[in-house]
Amino acid sequence: MSKIKIGIIGCGNISSIYMQNIPSFDHLELVACADLDVNRARAQAEKYQLSQAYTVKEILADPNIDLIINLTIPKAHAEVCIQVLEAGKHVYVEKPLAVTREEGKSILDVAQKNGLLVGSAPDTFLGAGIQTALHLIESGEIGVPIGASAFMIGRGHEHWHPDPAFYYDVGGGPMFDMGPYYLTALIALLGPIKRLSGLARISYPERTILSEPKAGTKINVSTATHISGTLDFDSGAIGTITTSFDAFGGSTLPPIEIYGSEGTLLVPDPNTFGGSVKLRKRDEKEFIDIPLTHNYDENSRGIGVADMANAIQNGTPHRANGQLAYHVLEAMHGFHDSSESGAFYHMQSTCEKPEPFPVKHKISI
Numbered sequence: 001m002s003k004i005k006i007g008i009i010g011c012g013n014i015s016s017i018y019m020q021n022i023p024s025f026d027h028l029e030l031v032a033c034a035d036l037d038v039n040r041a042r043a044q045a046e047k048y049q050l051s052q053a054y055t056v057k058e059i060l061a062d063p064n065i066d067l068i069i070n071l072t073i074p075k076a077h078a079e080v081c082i083q084v085l086e087a088g089k090h091v092y093v094e095k096p097l098a099v100t101r102e103e104g105k106s107i108l109d110v111a112q113k114n115g116l117l118v119g120s121a122p123d124t125f126l127g128a129g130i131q132t133a134l135h136l137i138e139s140g141e142i143g144v145p146i147g148a149s150a151f152m153i154g155r156g157h158e159h160w161h162p163d164p165a166f167y168y169d170v171g172g173g174p175m176f177d178m179g180p181y182y183l184t185a186l187i188a189l190l191g192p193i194k195r196l197s198g199l200a201r202i203s204y205p206e207r208t209i210l211s212e213p214k215a216g217t218k219i220n221v222s223t224a225t226h227i228s229g230t231l232d233f234d235s236g237a238i239g240t241i242t243t244s245f246d247a248f249g250g251s252t253l254p255p256i257e258i259y260g261s262e263g264t265l266l267v268p269d270p271n272t273f274g275g276s277v278k279l280r281k282r283d284e285k286e287f288i289d290i291p292l293t294h295n296y297d298e299n300s301r302g303i304g305v306a307d308m309a310n311a312i313q314n315g316t317p318h319r320a321n322g323q324l325a326y327h328v329l330e331a332m333h334g335f336h337d338s339s340e341s342g343a344f345y346h347m348q349s350t351c352e353k354p355e356p357f358p359v360k361h362k363i364s365i
Contacts, residue, residue, distance in 0.1 A: 003029040004309040007059050007089075009080055010071030011035040011044040014094065014301075018069055019048040021302035028302075028309055034059035056080075060087040066312065067092060069305060074171055078103035081118070085110045090312060092119035092305050095180035097325035099171040101333055104326045111322065117311060118322030122181050123304030125188040126319060126357065127273025128297035133258070133265055134189055134356050135293050141279060142260025145190055148231075148239035149259075152178045153251035158209045158219065165219050167245070168207060173223035174243035175200075175332050178271065182241060182256065183328045184320075185270035189258060191235045191353040192327055195346045198335030200224035203246040229335040234350070273300045293359050319354035327351040 006022055008015055011033055022030040032052035035041040045053035052062070059065065060083060068084045070077060070093040078098040084091040085107070097120045098104040111118045124130065137145060152174060157164035166172050187193065202221050209217045226246045231239035256267035262282050268275020274297030278287040296303055304320030311318035327349050334345035 003027055004066045004312060005064055006030045006305065007054075007062065007065040007068045008033040008071060009035070009056055009059060009068055009084075010073075010094075011037075011040045012071065015044055015071050016048075017299055017301045018071070018305075019044060019050070021300060022305065025302065025306040025309070027313070028306060032059055032062060032065060056083075060084065060089075065089055067305070067309065070094065073166070074099055074176075078107055081107045082110050085114050085116050085118075088114065088116070090117045090119075090308070092308055092320075093121070093325075095121040095325070096176060096332070097322065097329050101326075101330055104329045108322050108326060117308060117318065118325075119304055119308040119318060119320050120322060120325030121301070121304060121320065122184050122270070123301065123307075123320045124181060124270055124273055125185045125354070126296065126303040126307065127300055128292040128294040129268035129273060129275040129277060130185050130188060130270060131294035131296075131357050132277045132290060132292045133267045135359065136265060136277070136279060136290065137189060137258065137260070138356060141263060141281075142258060142265050143262030143282075145235065145237045145258055145260050147237055147259040148186055148190060148257065149254075150182045150186060150239065150241040150256045151251065151253040152182055152243040152255070153247045153253060154245055155248045155250070156207060156225070156245035158207050158211065160211050162211060162213060164209060164211070165217075168219050168221040168223060168225070170222050173225055173227070174245045175224070175227045175335060178243055179241075179332045180325075180328050181270040182243070183331055184324065185256060185267065186231070186239060186241075187324065187327065187351070188354050189256075189267070190233045190237045190239070192233070192350045193231050193331055193347050194234045195232045195344045196229055196331060196334050196338060197344050198227060198229035198338040200227040200336050200339040224336060224339070227335055227339075229338070231331075273297055273303075294357055295360055295362055317352070317355065321351075321354075323349070323351040324354065
């Protein structure tokens, strides 16, 4: 089969890892990139030996490109995704799928109308760490999954990010920034969510940037910075999640734990592809390290694109798909809605639990 030809819109920092990894998949060919700043596109094209550096209009008009990876800022995700789909190309977008639920629905509707596929980050759940944890669950090592807990606890991006204001604006905050990694992993492990509840607060209405080059600049906080929620999965499992930019002392809490009738599983950080997987069986006193059963334990951003390319070629479902991304987007809004209403939020969407990768699977066609 011929290779799927890939273009990238958005040549910021994250584009480098995609440009580095995409050529490692033998059924993908990265041919072009584009950016509002054409000079930035040219610099990335030269660095990664791409044949074309385009304006956005030019890359959309290139008939040779099959799929575009959208790496623009979140506020532009929906607009650019719809432009790509209307241009007759499949689209894979960085997280989140969109800022609002209405925008997310529009992306999926346009894709369906045009017979095209939507994919979305994160694809970290396809890495060796979470796929190993999933393999243990599917193999019955912890029995029936009963519950889960997830923690993303930090002190905020103003301590290190060069331009952190976005993270405290609407569409930012710890849930929209990091929630996609945690919720996608939980859904991959336990299936879709039926209902949820949440409490959210803005702990500090103003923050001061401590990192260069904007050290000393004040940020007005417009979104919740500490969110705790409960999750009721269709499978019957019950979960809890806390995301925070307000814990200045740090945290030693595990990223994700899965509790089953026969044991407990420690799942690695869902913002990574590898990590340590630990299992403690019902009658054991200690957790034991489980060797990784799957490939892709390094920074493998692009697995989701490669899996999506298989779907384009073979007509099979892809795992990091638009329905999963929309379910995650709705859940993130649901926590905030529940906090405001004081009631459970009942999910309106659902998705398929992504099919596990076979052990030591390598993506190719």
